[in-house]
Amino acid sequence: MDDFELSCKGLYRALTIREKYMRLAYQRFPRTASQYMREMEGESFKPEDQVQPVFTRLPENGGDPFDIKELPKNLGYVARMKDGVIYVYNDAAAADKHQPKDLPCADYETFIDDMNFLIALIAQGPTKTYTHRRLKFLMSKFNVHEMLNEMEEMRELKLNPHRDFYNCRKVDTHIHAAACMNQKHLLRFIKRSYRVDAERVVYKLNGREVTMKELFQSLNLHPYDLTVDSLDVHAGRQTFQRFDKFNAKYNPVGASELRDLYMKTENHINGEYFATIIKEVASDLEDAKYQFAEPRLSIYGCKPDEWSKLAGWFVRHRVFSPHLKWMIQVPRIYDIFRARDFVPHFGKMLENIFLPVFQATIGPQSNPDLSIFLKHVTGFDSVDDESKHSGHMFCTKSPKPEEWDIAKNPSYTYYIYYMYANITVLNQLRKQRGMNTFMFRPHCGEAGAITHLLASFMTADNISHGLNLKKSPVLQYLYFLTQIPIAMSPLSNNSLFLEYAKNPLLEFHKKGLVVSLSTDDPMQFHYTKEPLMEEYAIAAQVFKLSTCDMCEISRSSVLQSSLSHEEKVLYLGEDYLKEGPEGNDIRKTNVAQIRMAYRYETLCYELNRIKEGLKAE
Incomplete structure (x- = not known):
């Protein structure tokens, strides 16, 4: 077998490995790759075989996103963990016999083989x-495409009414x-909260309840004197290659008490300030109209009640916005x-991380929040x-999670x-129950x-x-073939791991990998009220991106x-699940059809080469 055939086979x-694991978890695998793979196997491709994740749709016409009337009924199933994975059983007797x-x-062994x-x-x-x-x-190939078609792309966009870079939708995919x-x-929020709540009891200091005024006095601070510089939450030269210093930047003025008060969901005031800040950020996004964000909230797995506390915070303060999609x-x-x-x-x-979610899926009525x-x-x-290097290699001999009782961290x-x-x-369980x-x-x-x-x-x-x-x-090419989206944050990397000009964003974008731009941590890296636009603006200047590039990245996001x-x-557009130009509605995305056709033909050409290589065997 020559080198070409060997590569294609591998x-x-x-x-096939990625496709198998994506289907198993109801995650996405691109149609085009599936189509070519079915041809390689001599089978016919059926669009209905493609799986998609299920997301909760927005409540219609002013419906209540916190409405508990529609919750499915409880099932009497039992969920228990065995070898690090939670299994679902019909009842306790089946659980004792391990009949899930x-x-x-x-499958653990197959996964490690793969x-x-x-x-x-x-x-x-x-x-x-x-x-x-x-x-x-x-x-x-992309450089040639740009030389030949740049003016055509621009003309196509100029003829497109109403839509431009500012009013095409973009999502902050990593924040x-x-x-x-x-x-x-x-x-501003710290100063405002002090003006309004100086005499309010907001914190427990060494077992004693203290007002906000007393808390600031104990830190030898007065909010009036605070500046952006003394707040010291911005990452700079000092954080490069220093993740520990970067994490410390989450403490305003270096005081963990202020982090607890303003940036935690669980504290003496039940996370009220944090909820208010998030709602203000959401309100800015709603004013901007065309921007969305996907913020991450933490679950640590330290205690089993973390989920119920976080959910209680979310529901109590009604932290909902159509412009925010939550992640854990x-x-x-x-x-x-x-x-x-x-x-x-x-x-x-x-x-602690997964059992409460299984229990709420099995018995939604018992866990409404x-x-x-x-x-x-x-x-x-x-x-x-x-x-951080763990030194442990994940293999068939690795201890099971219940046996991993040493203080060393497992590998990534x-x-x-x-x-x-x-x-x-x-x-699998949630899909059966008709849930997201x-x-x-x-x-x-x-x-x-x-x-x-x-x-x-x-x-x-x-x-x-x-x-x-x-x-x-090899991995880069595989990420291209399977069109795995990558949320890149060049400003964040610039402060921590890689200088901006060396960021591979432009290279990945040109090669046809699916990239989107995201802010990561606006508090540490950004200056303006619209951090996502700031991220796009800087990338556009440094990498000399065209309008079509920017809109393509927005569409990917x-x-x-x-x-x-x-x-x-x-x-x-309604055909967004189709790939290539027929899946693009230029009136909504402002991405030129020439660009979409180029991307699609290039991907098909590469997949076709693999098909030819397999035929040659």
Whole structure:
């Protein structure tokens, strides 16, 4: 077998691996790739075989998003964890005998076999050469397309009435709720809350209840004297390659008390200030009309009641906006919890993260707040400093989560696998019950080993960052073939891991990977009231992006996002699920049809080459 055939065979198997795991978890796999794969297998492609995640649609005509009348009835099922994955049983007797209901989930041994195959593939000489050449070709091809068609694209956009870059929809696909306001917004809010609530009891200091005035006195501060500089929440030169210093920036004036008071959902005032700040950010987005955000709230897995507290906060303060789609982030900090004896083993942390969600899915009536909150949650994210090395290799000999009782943190892949496995079973159950499903959208490839991107290739619907794809031509080419969306945050990377001019955003965009722009943490990185526009504006200046480029990135952000099917039809056109020019409605997206045709033909050409390579065998 020559090198070309060998590469095609390996790439085809990699595509089948991703397709299998996406279908299992009700996540997306592109139609075009599926179509070519069916042709390679000599089978016919059926569009109805494609699976899509299910998102909660917006309440109609002023309906109440917190309405509990429509909740499905309770089922008497029992959910229990075994080997790090939660299984659902008909009753306690079936649970004791481990006779779970038929909810397909990822098989541990097969998953590790597939992973080992991919690890070998990305290091395989012929495949590296082949993919490197194809990527180089894609880059040159786009440059030629630009030279030939730039004026045509521009003409097409000029003839498009009403729509321009400002009024095409764009989604901030990666933003953390605790830093979703800019520094000036936070400063103004602190000063305003002091003017209104100086005498209000807001905090427990060393077991004693104190008013806001006393709290600031204990910190030797007066809000009137505070400035953006003394607030010191902006990342700068000091945070480069220092994730620890960056995390400390979440404390205004370096005081964790102020972080607890203003940026937490659980505190002496039940997270009232945090809810108010988020509602103000949402109100700014609603005023801007064309911008949406997907903020992440944290669940740590430290205690089993975290979910009910978070849901209580969400419902009590009615933190709903049609412009916000909520996600749950799980920090990878088991080692800290274990060292402080908060959890006996890693399995307990997983149980605290997933069991309450299973219980609310089985018995929505018994957990009304959590059930309502889960309707508005669209996915899970895995977050932390990726450059921390765990030293553990995920393999068949790895201890099961219930046996992982050492204080060392498991590897990134270990976390990813168990999160994916639980989300898969959960989605199967929720789909059966007619509820919304969750996407898995981890932070990945910001730093650390290349295997992180490999684990996400198998398990994630889309990822945030993806910088390290630069280091692996094989993975980069696979991310292109499977059109995995990547939420990139060049301003954030500029302060932490990579200078702005070296960011691969432009290179990825030219090659045809699906990229969107996101802010990550406006509090740390941005200056204006519209941080997402700031992100686009800086990228446009530094990378010399055309209007068509910007609108294409905006369109990708809506596709990547968790906006419901109905909203996507409204903002992208009713054929948005089709790929290529027929799936694009220029009146809504302002992306030239020439550009869409170029992207589609290029992708088909690459997939066709793999098909030819397999035929040659």
